[in-house]
Amino acid sequence: MNSKKATLIGLTAIFLWSLIVALIKEVSHYFGPIGGAALIYSLASIFLLISFGWTNLKDFPSKYLIGGSILFVSYEICLSLSIGYSTNSKQAIEIGMVNYLWPTVTILFSIIFNKQKANFLIIPGVCLSIIGICLVLGGDEGFSFKDMMSNIKDNPFSYGLALLGVFLWAAYCTLTARAANGKNGITLFFIMVSIVLWIKWILSGDVSPYFELDSIIYLVLAAFAMGIGYGAWNVGIMHGNVTLLATASYFIPVFSALVSALVLSTHLTVGFWKGALIVCLGSLLCWIATKPKS
Template sequence: MSKNLATLIGFSAILQWSSIVGLLKKISFTLGPDLSVLFMYSFSAVILLLLFRIPNLKQVPRNYLFFATILFVVYELCFSYAIALAQTAQQAIEISLVNYLWPSLTIAALILFKELKFNFFVIIGLAISLSGIVLIQTGNESFNWATVFANVQINPISYILAFLGASLWALYCVITRKYSQGHNPIAFFFLVISFVLWLKMLVFHGIPEIPHIDLNTGILMLMVSTVTALGYAAWNIGIIKGNITILVTLSYFSPIFSSLISMFILQTNLSLSFWHGAILVTVGSLICWISTSWPQIKTKLQLLKSAH
């Protein structure tokens, strides 16, 4: 597989992920958070097993398999429950933007792992991304920390889970790139998270009563399971065999893609201050990337200029 094809496959994951928030939240309105998350990952695991099967785990570096499995499972639990536990459609979209701090955090993680050189503009980029989240919480009012905390306290669990998830996913991306040695045990990851969710359900709730699922909910469940499974499979291919710098750059526009698609699926309107905040999250992430990749960007711009 060529590097360009792997990068394109990775980009398709970004588009697929953009629909997860709206689909999962719509299903959770009908089935509740626990069953929605349980069914989504169970069906996704089946799809991945049919497509990829479980790889020979003996060939996967042991340390990578252990730590990546933990990071992936905990991230997925954080992200999915952050969305499913949101109290309203708009809150689900707002919380999803907290999760989209991960591109900026990925750059920070790459610096910590000495994959990139430190640049002061990374701090500026992170600050701008965070200011976007703060702007969304304050709305059209003047900035006030009390307002921010008041909005977060309405549903603190979802916001905390979203931020923790963003941090863990950034770490997962760096570890996968650095230590996976080209292996892609994504089907195994989904089997583990499905097992954890079923165990949690049995321990805390007993055998679940399957509610009546109408045709519309069934179609939505199939859709969210498919884009979840194929999205993560595509992303792992992209970050292992493609250009991770380009993929991280393209992922910076995920907040806007996701908000647009979620707004359509959930049939809700978003304020102008929300879009300003989403743009700030994106711009901050772009600044992080440009500041750490400027020599390569400058070289490519010079090559393009000389070609013309």
């Protein structure tokens, strides 16, 4: 596969990931937070099996297979349920934005655990990421600590899950870099996520799935965006322009907020957009801080 085609496929993944927050929220409306997430990951697993096949478990390093599966499954459950249990569309978009702290935290984990070298830009990068999230959560008129805490208290479960997910995904990325040995367990991990969610759905007494044309369309789109997005990204980073893809990926928060606002018909304030852009800038600075000098 030539580099330009692989890069285009990788950029497609960024677009697909930008749809995830809005689609998870819509699916949870029809099928419930747990049932909706279980259906998404089950169908996404099928898409992954068809598109990328199955890898023999014996080929996986044991550390990656065990540790990676626990971290990946835990993160995906945190992500899907934090959005699914959001009380309204605006809150779902805010929770999605909290999730996009993961690039900054991943780089910090790489510095701490993988001995990744970084320059002084890491400090303003981390600070800007935190400031950006505070602006996103801080109220309609800009940052307000009182409004931010009031916002979080309105649904501490979802915001807490989103923040926990940030650290779980950063830990997964850090472990993968050290222990995966080039192997990709995405298909297996998606199947495991769906199994755990179905067990949770049976035990929780969540609402029964309600199938109609709109709900099926949203379900298929969500599963496609989730599963094929991961697969397309892997193609891009293995065969495409990694620098271009990495730079573009740091603007997913803005793309996601824009798409979510359109799909969920939600008005977002100027303060929110300022915060989203600052989160992107902070993540980008953190990435630049780890790049070696030419």
